[in-house]
Amino acid sequence: MTANVLTVGFVGLGAMGGPMVERLISAGHRLLVHDVSPAALAQAEALGATALPSPAAVADAAPIVFVSLPTPDVVKQVALGAGGLVEGSAMRIYADLSTTGARVASEVAEGLSAKGVAVLDAPVSGGVAGAKAGTLSVMASGDRAAFEQVRDLLETIGRGTIHVGEEVGQGQTLKLVNNLIAATVWAATAEAMVMGAKAGLDPAVMHAVIARSSGRSFSTEVFMPKAVLERSFDFGFRLELMRKDVRLALAEAEALGTTMLTCTTAKQLYDHAYVHGGEGQDVTALIRLLESWGGAEVSSQRRN
Ligand code: NAD
Numbered sequence: 001m002t003a004n005v006l007t008v009g010f011v012g013l014g015a016m017g018g019p020m021v022e023r024l025i026s027a028g029h030r031l032l033v034h035d036v037s038p039a040a041l042a043q044a045e046a047l048g049a050t051a052l053p054s055p056a057a058v059a060d061a062a063p064i065v066f067v068s069l070p071t072p073d074v075v076k077q078v079a080l081g082a083g084g085l086v087e088g089s090a091m092r093i094y095a096d097l098s099t100t101g102a103r104v105a106s107e108v109a110e111g112l113s114a115k116g117v118a119v120l121d122a123p124v125s126g127g128v129a130g131a132k133a134g135t136l137s138v139m140a141s142g143d144r145a146a147f148e149q150v151r152d153l154l155e156t157i158g159r160g161t162i163h164v165g166e167e168v169g170q171g172q173t174l175k176l177v178n179n180l181i182a183a184t185v186w187a188a189t190a191e192a193m194v195m196g197a198k199a200g201l202d203p204a205v206m207h208a209v210i211a212r213s214s215g216r217s218f219s220t221e222v223f224m225p226k227a228v229l230e231r232s233f234d235f236g237f238r239l240e241l242m243r244k245d246v247r248l249a250l251a252e253a254e255a256l257g258t259t260m261l262t263c264t265t266a267k268q269l270y271d272h273a274y275v276h277g278g279e280g281q282d283v284t285a286l287i288r289l290l291e292s293w294g295g296a297e298v299s300s301q302r303r304n
Pocket of ligand 1: 011012013014015016017034035036037040068069070071074077078097098099100124125126127128236237238241242
């Protein structure tokens with residue numbers, strides 16, 4: 001049990017939010033939660049959280065509120081829409097753990113700061129496994145004093161939380177930079193692995209060699225072994241969320257006027273994979289599209 005027990009609101013109990021809530025409860029905090037999914041709510045209640053009927057109800061009872069939601073539009077709706085957090089009277093600090101871009105972060109900051117709420121963005125990296133283990137990388141920005149008040153909570157869900165700047169949205173921008181790199185490296189890795197498989201190399205041998213060579217990355221170390229070689233395609237990050245991140249990052253690049261030749265091509269691949277495979281597929285399923293185009297499978301079963 002923690003020495004300092006806090007009442008924490010949490011909206012969005014999905015692949016990332018669910019395990020974060022579990023860790024916060026295990027650390028002894030009192031969790032007041034909301035989600036549109038009754039199943040997600042029931043799961044959090046079973047862990048000891050109190051389910052509330054709306055974001056407004058959460059913000060009416062919790063001084064600190066975290067959100068972990070899928071898209072910028074949902075974050076805006078939950079924060080500022082009808083029945084949203086803005087209608088609650090107890091919330092003093094709001095932190096967005098989702099990946100939603102700097103623009104939404106500033107819009108939400110404008111709406112909530114008018115009500116005297118300190119706004120932080122604290123996007124995370126490290127996947128569902130990182131959320132379960134409490135090893136996420138957390139990149140927070142916004143008012144330093146508010147950050148210090150939630151630092152211990154962020155340290156419960158991550159390891160090595162970094163305050164990247166005083167301006168709301170800077171954490172979001174850094175997260176988009178990170179995910180643009182991750183998405184593009186994954187696209188290139190998938191293409192190259194399919195090429196090797198088509199040439200007759202054993203995918204498991206390719207993986208073992210690349211693991212000790214300069215082509216290694218999060219894609220080869222984490223995506224490849226179980227999700228791809230063993231064909232489970234269950235890393236836990238939906239392809240449409242990665243596509244959203246790439247699109248948000250490229251919109252930011254467009255606004256800033258920086259060149260994005262490689263990343264723009266990767267975006268087209270994610271667009272194709274989304275149209276081809278539909279909603280709900282895992283980000284690791286991107287390789288299936290390339291396998292179908294290339295006529296070779298990157299499988300440890302060597303079915304090629
Ligand atoms: P998810 O879709 O699994 O979870 C989102 C949750 O939000 C769901 O439980 C959903 O029911 C709930 N929700 C949707 N609309 C809502 C609303 N209007 N009100 C209340 N609840 C609502 O997504 P996730 O994988 O947990 O990702 C959450 C955020 O974290 C995203 O922004 C994503 O980009 C980011 N992220 C995900 C990962 C990952 O590996 N999954 C890693 C880092 C960051």
